[in-house]
Amino acid sequence: MRYIIIGAGAVGATIGGRLTESGHDVVLVARGAHAAALRAEGLRLTTADGTRTHRPPVVSGPAELGELRPDDVLLLTVKTQDAIAALDAWGDAEVAGGGTAAQRLPVFCLQNGVEAERLALRRFGTVYGVCVWLPSTFLEPGVVSALCEPLTGILHIGLAAGGTDARAERVSADLVKSGFGAPVVPDVMRWKHAKLLGNLGNAIQATTGPAPEPAKAALLLRAIREAKAAFAAAGIAYATDEEQSAARDGRVNQPAVLRGGSSWQSLARGTGSIEADYLNGEICLLGRLHGVPTPVNDVLRHAANIxxxxxxxxxxxxxxxxxxxADEAAART
Incomplete structure (x- = not known):
C-alpha cells in the first residue's frame, strides 16, 4: 500500500514521517512555504527518540502524481474546514485501471470532531474514521515535533458507518510498526464523540492561552455539560472516561509544553480559519436540533472565529x- 497524506501539517507529517521511517511508501501533500521546505530540506521530525530527516515525495495536488494506484490509501489530515476542497480534488483523481479515487480508493478521516466523515461519505464509497490522540506541533515549514512516549500517538480506526474490515487491520498493523497504537474498533465514531468533548476547550486555549487555570477548567466543564446534554437528547453514545484512560494511560506520556493545540496553532500560523465551527459548533447544531441550550459553546465558537x-x-x-x-449568553437563554 502507498499512503498519501493529504495535509502534511503537524499530525499528517508525524504520521507520514513515522510510516516512512518504518519502510512504507508515503507521499506528502503540502502547499506554500511548507511544501517548498519539504522538497528542499526534507521533513525534520522530532519524536521522543530523537530528530530525523525524511524525504518522501511531496506534491501539492493529485495532478502531480498522475494516475493514482489501486493500492493507494488516502489519509485526510487537513482540518475539517479544509476537508471539502481536499475531498473534491482527490475524489475526482483518476485511478489506474479506470474509475476515480472516490469510487475505488479508501479515505481515512483524521480530524477532530465528527463532521469530516459525513462530508467524505457524501463523496467516497469507502470511508474510515480515525480518532486521533497525537499531540504534535508544527514548528516552522518543514519542521514538526511529536514528543509523546513510549508511543508517538494512539489512532483508533474503524469504518465510519460502523464495523471493521481487513483493510483497517492492515493499516493498523502498519501504524503499529511505525510507533503508534492503532486499535481497530467497530464503533469509531463513539470514540470520536468522546474526544470531541475535550476538544471543546480548544477555543478556550486558542483565545486565552495554553497555560492551565482553574477558571479555564471551569468554563470547559460548562461547555462539556452542554455537550453531554445535547448528546443525550440526540441519542449519541460516546466512550467513557474509563475507556479512554485504559487506552491511553502510560502509553502516550506527553512532556510539559507551553505551546497550544491545533486551534492555537492555527491562530499562531495566521491561517485565517479555525475548526471551532466543527467542535463547539457541532454542539450548537445538536442543541438547536434537539432543543438543548448551548450558550457557552456558541460564545466559544464565535470568539474563536473572530x-x-x-x-x-x-x-x-x-x-x-x-x-x-459566556455568563451573559447563558443569562439570555
Missing amino acids: FAREGLPPGSMSITDLTAL
Missing part, C-alpha cells in the same frame, strides 16, 4: 472576559 478572521494573536483575551461573555 480571532481567526481578524488575525488576533492567540491567547490575547483574558479568561475573565471570555467567561463574562
Whole structure:
C-alpha cells in the first residue's frame, strides 16, 4: 500500500514521517512555504527518540502524481474546514485501471470532531474514521515535533458507518510498526464523540492561552455539560472516561509544553480559519436540533472565529472576559 497524506501539517507529517521511517511508501501533500521546505530540506521530525530527516515525495495536488494506484490509501489530515476542497480534488483523481479515487480508493478521516466523515461519505464509497490522540506541533515549514512516549500517538480506526474490515487491520498493523497504537474498533465514531468533548476547550486555549487555570477548567466543564446534554437528547453514545484512560494511560506520556493545540496553532500560523465551527459548533447544531441550550459553546465558537478572521494573536483575551461573555449568553437563554 502507498499512503498519501493529504495535509502534511503537524499530525499528517508525524504520521507520514513515522510510516516512512518504518519502510512504507508515503507521499506528502503540502502547499506554500511548507511544501517548498519539504522538497528542499526534507521533513525534520522530532519524536521522543530523537530528530530525523525524511524525504518522501511531496506534491501539492493529485495532478502531480498522475494516475493514482489501486493500492493507494488516502489519509485526510487537513482540518475539517479544509476537508471539502481536499475531498473534491482527490475524489475526482483518476485511478489506474479506470474509475476515480472516490469510487475505488479508501479515505481515512483524521480530524477532530465528527463532521469530516459525513462530508467524505457524501463523496467516497469507502470511508474510515480515525480518532486521533497525537499531540504534535508544527514548528516552522518543514519542521514538526511529536514528543509523546513510549508511543508517538494512539489512532483508533474503524469504518465510519460502523464495523471493521481487513483493510483497517492492515493499516493498523502498519501504524503499529511505525510507533503508534492503532486499535481497530467497530464503533469509531463513539470514540470520536468522546474526544470531541475535550476538544471543546480548544477555543478556550486558542483565545486565552495554553497555560492551565482553574477558571479555564471551569468554563470547559460548562461547555462539556452542554455537550453531554445535547448528546443525550440526540441519542449519541460516546466512550467513557474509563475507556479512554485504559487506552491511553502510560502509553502516550506527553512532556510539559507551553505551546497550544491545533486551534492555537492555527491562530499562531495566521491561517485565517479555525475548526471551532466543527467542535463547539457541532454542539450548537445538536442543541438547536434537539432543543438543548448551548450558550457557552456558541460564545466559544464565535470568539474563536473572530480571532481567526481578524488575525488576533492567540491567547490575547483574558479568561475573565471570555467567561463574562459566556455568563451573559447563558443569562439570555
